[in-house]
Structure formats: C-alpha cells, structure tokens
Amino acid sequence: MLRDSGKDWEVVELDLDPPKSGELLVRWVASGLCHSDEHLRHGDIVPRFPIVGGHEGAGIVEEVGPGATGWEVGDHVVASFLPACGHCRWCAQGRSNICDLGATILEGCMTDGSFRFHENGDDIGAMCMLGTFSQYGVISEHSAVKVDKEIDLTKACLVGCGVATGWGTAVYSAPTEVGDTIVIFGIGGIGINAVQGASHAGATNVIAVDPLANKREMAEQMGATHAVASAEEAMELSQQLTNGVGADKALVTVDVVTPEVVENAVNVIRKGGRVVLTALADPAKATVQVSGSVLTLFEKEIVGRLFGGGNPHLEIPKLLGLYQAGRLKLDELITKTYTLDELNTGYNDLIEGKNVRGVLIHEH
C-alpha cells in the first residue's frame, strides 16, 4: 500500500473484512502495473491515503457474500477498474464506464462509505475499490466480471484496464473507421492496445509516436504501419500519407498529459477530425490550451474518455474471446513479471521506459 504521495509502495499486513452483501472475497492471482497507480505515488493524482494499490487484476473467488447471486467459490474473475451497477442513468444508456458507482474510486471505499481493509483499526482504501496489489481483496460484484476458467489469469488481468482502455480508445472513442489514418501519442500499456485496436478496426495508417525505440519497435510488431520518435515526424508523415489532408484521429495515451502533446494532437488531425484524451495528469492543471477558433473553423473535436468509452461487463469477455481466437495479443504485452517484494522495482522499470507492461504475480 501507499501511505502518501512521494513514498514508495510498502508491503504490510492488513486486516480484511469478510464479504458483505453483494461482495466477493477474491484471491488475486496477478495484477498489471498501470501508470494510473504511479500517478498516486508520484502525486499527479491524489487519492485518500493510505491506499492499497492496483486496479488491473484477475483472481479466483474464495467466498461469496450474501446476496451476490450467480457467483460460486472457484469462479475466475477479471476486475473492472470501474464498477457498473447496471441500472443508473449511465448504465441504462450503455455508458456503464461512467456508472455513478465510480464516484469513490479514489476514496477507495465501498459505495456505502465503509472500508474493507484495516490496519490497527484504521480504515485503508483500495484503488478503484479493488487494491489488486494485495493477495486478497473484498470487492463489489459490480466490479467483478466472470471469465472462462481456461484463460490464464496472469494474462487476462491486462484486460481489466490497459487492453480495454487502449482498444476502446481506438475502436469506440476515435472511432477508427476503415481507411483511417490514426496517430497514437505514447506507446505504453494503453497506447499499444490502441495500436492493436486501430489496426483491427481497419485503419490504413497507424502511426505510433514514442521517443523510446523499444516502444516503437513493439508498436510495429503489434500492428503500427509507422513508428516515429517525435510529434514533428508524425506531422510530416501524416501530411505525406494523406495528401496534405491530415490524420483522421489522434489518440493521446502518454504517461502524463501536457499542453504540448494536446496541441500536437490537435495540429496533426484534419478538419472534422477528433482528438481522444485517454491519458491523465494532475486534474488541477490546464492541459488543454489550444485555439478555440481553430476548433470552430476546422470543426475539430477534443474528447475525454474513461475505459476507452466501452462497457466493462461487455468488453472484458469480448476481448478475452478475441484473445482465445488468436485475434488479440496479450502474452506479447508483458515485458516482465514481478513478485510483491519487487513492486517498486516494477514501477521504476516503468518510469525508466523499460516496460510495455509489467505484471505482478502473487505468491500465496
């Protein structure tokens, strides 16, 4: 868990309540190391502290709380970092990624305001109401998606955040249309899956932008038609490939959003094009600083999206089905695996640009 911004992840013993109504006790098997947890450590985004990290997890149900219907001990689960109740205004509209239950993902408490982790009687939160860096967690059934037991959970965990978010950014939020030219800024765990999504959805040109050579190489292996190191190169290339029209859509999946990357994304798209902001930064910072008149005169759009704009309970099984059919790559996304004691090393590797995705494999 993390006690404060700027501190390292600490391995501690915590007390865990049994599952209450509509909840499940899950033994986490694996958890992806997404940059969103790093935002909490770095201080870009400040949650309620202390908090158990991890929101990209897969595990096995060990106990079913009262009223959690349709669940059995032994069920395999991929966690959705956004809970979906199924009947609020947003869920009813098919936008369950913005379900009202998401309100407490940074408080780390359950919907009724109570906590499941405790240390010497003090309440400890859980990132996205999950806390998948812990070996065990009690979560709402609204955060749990039952998956096929045949699927390796050490790979399946990635679909809980990075894969679904990147894929959805390209496929639903851009959306990529057949023949499009798509520019993707930032090829980490999210951006690489935007590459897979854009390629799958029929883009003619998928231009990956990342200053790191290992990321560009990976992008080319995962479906990018071009990979460049800078926004200037992306600009030149998109102009050249589209006869001076510009890219159809630009996706921002960098680690920390800056006004520069947003401006570059707005400049690289054609009139009537769209920029999708999936990456995050300090919410107090004004990271969109562009000419409003350019947006008006060229009818350009900038939109923000959570979970790639998809519905977690629909997307997670769908993406795993694509994986089982050999149409979506998961194994290739994992650069390195870590044990719990190596969590800080895993995040240092992320910051140093070594990993497309690191995965924590729990020992029990």
Ligand SMILES: NC(=O)c1ccc[n+]([C@@H]2O[C@H](COP(=O)([O-])OP(=O)(O)OC[C@H]3O[C@@H](n4cnc5c(N)ncnc54)[C@H](O)[C@@H]3O)[C@@H](O)[C@H]2O)c1
């Ligand atoms: N909206 C959502 O639902 C959602 C979900 C998950 C993660 N996120 C956010 O998405 C972002 C990406 O997460 P990640 O885990 O993939 O991060 P990551 O650290 O794995 O990858 C970021 C990549 O961006 C590259 N980069 C940095 N500046 C760049 C620039 N100016 N141009 C091009 N590339 C640049 C880095 O070299 C790195 O390869 C984070 O901000 C994370 O919090 C959002």
Ligand SMILES: [Zn+2]
């Ligand atoms: Zn994430």
Ligand SMILES: [Zn+2]
């Ligand atoms: Zn809802």
